[in-house]
Amino acid sequence: MTPPLSVRWIGDTDAWLLAEGKHLRPWQKLGAHPVTLDGRDGVAFAVWAPNARQVLLLGDFNGWQAQPLALLPGCGVWEVFVPGAAVGHWYKFAVEGADGVWRHKTDPCARETELPPGNAARVCEPLRPPPATGAPAPTDRAPMAIYEVHVGSWRRPGGPHTLPTWDDLARELVPYAAGLGFTHLELLPVSEHPFYGSWGYQPTGLYAPTARYGRPDGFRRFVDAAHAAGLKIILDWVPAHFPADEHALARFDGTALYEHADPREGFHRDWNTLIYNWGRHEVRNYLVGNALFWIEQYGIDGLRVDAVASMLYRDYSRPAGEWVPNKDGGRENYEAIAFLREVHEVLQREAPQAVTIAEESTAFPRVTGAVADGGLGFDHKWNMGWMHDTLAYFAEDPVHRRWHHQRMTFSMMYAWSEDYVLPLSHDEVVHGKGSLLGKMAGDPWQQRANLRALYAWMYAHPGKKLLFMGAELAQPTEWNHDAELPWHLLGDPAHAGVQALVRDLNRLYRERPALHARDTDPHSFQWLVVDDADQSVLAFMRWGHRREDSTVVIANLTPVVREGYRIGLPHEGHWLECLNTDSAHYGGGNVGNGGSLQAEPQALHGQAWSAPLTLPPLGVIWLRPQ
Template structure:
């Protein structure tokens, strides 16, 4: 016997919700749109709702009705079509048959689906009722706690089930989480986990913004993974892509037969670099969809932060467009006011509703105040990737040491602007794809020198002001470019030279976390001082990082040539004994074991504008960290 449907005047979406959705002010739109198990008029079933204001009709199709087209009702005041289906339940699959404004009927996936079929399938699944919001882990958003991020592509970190079997979230909870914690990282950052049809997009072309990809298991399994991250004392950051979406017909593209989520004008709505569509940030329902999504991942899964992809492409209307092929803003300029307002709104909502969640911007231009407070005219991000530092530093290490004297400025220029934003220093997946080779392959010299350069690069980064990010495989000194179709080359750890680099990364993480001078005043320009900045002829650099106390001081010395320098005198901020806290040339790391026998003595001999100095043995292609034992008066 077929259950009797509720009366026509019984609506799933009440008047207040309808008004909030129409105004784009619904704080949690996922609570009403999508599929929701509920009871109406005493009957158990599922309420379905989808926004498609220009559609001529929308029908619901699923395994609960034999995949027949069951007409839905339009709520004209908010452009939402809804239907309550008695007897439908958790686990049922469904799609929307949208008869669009263009006269075509297209089977569409639910934009608010919380679980989807394994690609290439694209049906949505009715999920369990939404849970009580979870609280993100962590301390205050604007602290100077250490942040060492391990960036991971979930599908290719390790494949315990076989080379052609995707790891599950439970696999990753069991293996990735203790591995990252054991190496001393503070955060795991996952490349986008939103559902995406094209695996080789690595998640950067998502179609299901509210659904963790089915490639690794169910939403509950992903929730268990997040809980495992937190249980290990780590925090989790997700890459998030609100800049654009793919053109797949089953997804958001021309969703109701019109340009609904995207701009109608391709000069605004089509991304030439990625052949994707650009969200219409000026449409308040679209902005509501995206702002709600940011809050959703924090509240429903307990995610600790979002790294926002391709921010530069959002900020500028002429991004990657020649003259005459972009639409100026209302003032005739290139800034995208609507996208700027959207980013500020995201941060206002997160700061109010989830103040412990952080955001990071992948932003490659000089746009001002990316990490400035919204109330002060900034975008509101907590951190910004320092792409300039990354490009300059990698370009320097690619140079043969004999030529490095002519590129010395690439190692010093970052300190000119280091305090303009709150930066993350990224050695990310972007640097090991599309023919760029691995980080190791970028280094100059023979294999021994390449590994020495790589160790020096890592120690330089960990001492330089800014948070830290390493893409998976960097700790193995992977010689080949990242391959998303295979796991990392774990066999390399059988070679002491590669295992030594992994040990260095472990020691760098722990040293960074345990040493206040390297993080506690990370945004304070008085916490940094150049000691040797102009010795281009020897490719030697030195600087001091200062904590709150004298014994917190760390001096960092780099010798970026293969020449061992004996008796090389460098000025120091304190007298007395200095212990060699870290030496990248140590034998345990695969180096030649040249050094200072663990300590040096600073005497009262002024040099480099310092009262004290010491004579050092500088190992080849190396970085030293030193700390005072008993500072002199």
Template sequence: MQSAELQQRLCAQPFDILGVHRDEPCTRIRAWLPGALEANVVTVADNHILGRMRREASSALFELDVAADWQASVYKLDILTASGRYERICPYQFPQQAYHAVHFVDQDPQNLYQQLGAQVISLDMGLAEPITGTRFAVYAPNASAVSVIGDFNWWDESAHPMQKTSLGYWVLFVPELDVGQRYKYALKDSHGNALPHKADPVGFQAEQYPSHASVVYNHQQYQWQDSAWRQRQDVNPYHQPISIYEVHLGSWRRKLTEQGYDYLSYRELVDTLIPYVKQMGYTHLEILPVSEYPFDGSWGYQPVGLFAPTSRFGDPDDFKYFVDQSHQAGIGVIIDWVPAHFPEDGHGLARFDGTHVYEYADPRKGWHPDWNSCIYDFGKDEVRQFLVASALYWLDKFHIDGLRVDAVASMLYLDYSRNDGEWIPNVDGGNHNYEAISLLRWMNEEAYRRFPNIMTIAEESTSFAKVSRPVYEGGLGFGFKWNMGWMHDSLHYIAKDPAYRRYHHNELTFSMVYAYDENFILPLSHDEVVHGKGSLLRKMPGDEWQQAANLRCYAAFMFGHPGKKLNFMGNEIGQSAEWNHDASLQWHLLEYDKHKGIQSLYRQLNSLYCQYPALHQRDHQSDGFEWVDHHNAEQSILAFIRKSANGKQKVYVVCNFTPVPRRDFRLGVDDKGQYQVLLNTDDRTFWGSGYTEQTCYQAEEQAWHNKSCSLTLELPPLATLYLIYE
């Protein structure tokens, strides 16, 4: 009966059969050794042969009886197979060490990634050297059997059955199994049917197609060098400049190989991307999802490995090096984190043990119609802990500075992208997903409590209240929210022919009605330059010069507008083609003055934004902004002031959204005296027309725009000016 369970892979309690057992009048040692011809038991301490094991007829079960009073010591098995002889320490003599993984997992979300998955550990068993190996633990509550398979056991599903615990976790410690070993889990459902081999849900490293295998990895092996960055004091992101460069690592730049154009590795990106971001003056990198994902075309937004950086670009140590070097260069790193959905690939989380372990069982809640993927069961304790642990894991083990949470709206609303009858109301009959709301609040509370200097950012496309307000105020607890309204309205405006912009003037001014309802980031993200939407440059109307001028004018308007900034890669060089994830950016365009000029403008905008407190200190306080003229729809001109925290520094932003230059344009100002031009997007340096080269203006005591003083400007066509009065 015992051997039949093992042979058929239906043994859920292998520790009850294998290992050391006191069976009067002797002590019996049992081992399950598929493919073995004979086996000896040998003590590890002194290489003493205890005896040859007898084999149960027609099975792979071997036994050896020793004296009843034998003082159990660590033993190994000397095994003869048709391919030769080898030794291994028997894993089934360590039941307590295996069980230790799951005693306290449910008490703290960080315990999940500190205990589950494949943990490289050392056991002090009183020998000259500790016994090192890998402890496996996986959650599969409804499986009838689970075994760990890999190169170390020739992917034999019967070789290493795991022990089921009362909490639904399966555990096993495999001695001498070290870093770099590939593995998966072989599961049988509750009816004994074999399931597809599964990658580790808490795997720290993974392989690409076709294996999609998990890989044993030790987080202790990398030595961080970013202590100065981590220990910096007085980090208040709301008062600091934040200019984010959003990057898809696979298509920022590519290298030519014998097989064609290929990705740059994490380490190659250290030598190219980080210096570029530093040179351009961005404060942060935001990386499209790096959690392991099977399909290139999802850009990472269909992840299956929420604890493994994608191996497309290197191993976890390589990714740590990338983050480490970013920090040493003074650049923060934000990653996209995707708890909203996951794909149903066979090796992933979908129907993990034959049941809906991770996803809602009812497709009206558990299936996403937009992305044809599964939705996590946000109400299940184990799933909630799994997701919160994943968020904390990136902040902890990879020193990530921020998590941008994708598709938050799809989590908040039960009827998101669904028709009547295709969704289940909540207990109050409404469309809010209380379980997802609770999860997001818990995630944010845990993240900020444990890592105070980080930021969480929501991509939330509706007017859901208090997304970036603390949980104790009834908010979701995010630090920031993408301002999708500003993005939509301003892009709609700037795409209009200037002759018609006078009729859409409110699309630029409306954002200030709600600008301080949330802690906003102004995004011009990857979503706006793909799927037929065209590049940012190609959204602009007019001839070649007017397109470039519109882009420059608009970029400076964005950097002057309250809110932190985010630009997708390629915006800063005026890429002409829309983004293609299978190709590099069009870096050759920088051979032309137009694109060099656009790039130079973005560099200057970043520099001014960081250098002048008036442009960033009060991004989220209403006293940092004041309209000067927002009614001039006829001329499509906007004018406003940005102010520093002490109110002494003032930067005036004036935008002319028509190709008509405005001579003698009078602007009301607060103070009499000299005003310096900080920026003119029409400057020849930026491939502008150079309509005026005036660098300062004198204000006089002539009231205008409800101000006591005013000055007369020469407003270039399709241009934005920054003027400063200290």
């Protein structure tokens, strides 16, 4: 039995803040913390379990013998200080629930855990102090080209059955992504999760980087390596739901503590997971604190919030009569909306440099609007409509594309309603959907040409960019999380050419201010050719702040070469063909305009100048003034 302390680990102020759900950094008190109390070195343990009858601590520091924790009145937190316990020791909680059932539980605030079936938590080094001041908020004028990665299946240097370590990824993934010109790495969730096949989207340890890839200090080295290479790190973050594994959050104290008791509110049929009770302020505090934790403790640059649509609507994926309306009888989830706004209020105050991105697939208004103006506060939102329409178009045989022309133009009807990211993500290459290359119409040559055109169209279209790993290889097969990417494809010039195109697209996207500097300004975009459905030709202008920044984009989405196709141009003089997806360098047929052309004083498409072009088959070209 531990002797009583004259000084508690959790003082009255912290206890009150935890009870009210207002503790800005709850992880500073909950969990396991190496400290000195009453002149003794040891570890303070604290866990929230308000309805538990008893909570016991088990660890290798006491031979896994039960040691009771004391309940702090009013806040539902149990605590104990163990002299002699230290960094590196393993521990669990044994919780006698309100239902009289004993359960072994992993610490919800553990910063390192072991994989199943052990599920113990490890005492970690003391926390880093919060930064004195936050860095300035990012600007929408900066380019954002995201390489989305599942770290377990990107590359496996230890062999096909060995997962990479964070140090492997720092050595290989970081220079690879930086060398291709991406600005950001987005990692599928790295919080601890019991089932590898969930790709991290069913996390149980929100504060712990998964042990599959090494220790937390290895993850920190990876983040530091990315920053040193000029890459920013975005983490997929999952505050929508959690799995029902008994060792984790489910019925933590014998009651529905983190989740809703009513399955109509607390159970996801699609994923067989439990839904957080965002109306409970302690649960909200746990999650809001977690968002800040990754940014402050690991230097993460942003969070992509998963499954936002499932949070916003009480009837999400539920038939009539099997969901609970809000207090006004509607379907909107007021508690989830309040939670998302609180996350952004805290981050904008404490970590304004961090960006947030919503995976939100509905027309919910003002997802990227400011909280003060009634929005949810996200910086960006995935443009799922653009993705669905564009992929559906490219799947059509070119002979039929004239009847689907509007799929390529409709996105400009709403492009300015939110601050969008254009995602060609992991979701499009799983569950029998095949690969991006496999979605393209035509024979193998036409499929690769279509894929190159798709990428050039995306990089020129308003919105930030996201490509899932393997897209740059023109991977012909669906993504397999149990194997590394098919790197051998780079031995084929046709596939290496697609990778070369992605590298050049990233470079030109960063170099051409017209393609990013006014991304949310409707005056930065102008259609030149929008109605030539019969020939499946589209052309538009992207305007920068200066005349020389302007970029003209022309797409010919049939396999027919168009000779002498005249396009209106905004300036006189010499224009350079700065990109041609049919270049032999990318695996194309080298049809084009010899690298440059001269504007002629012949008005067309609302412009005073124009020029006749040769449009390559299933190709996209970019022009810029010399």
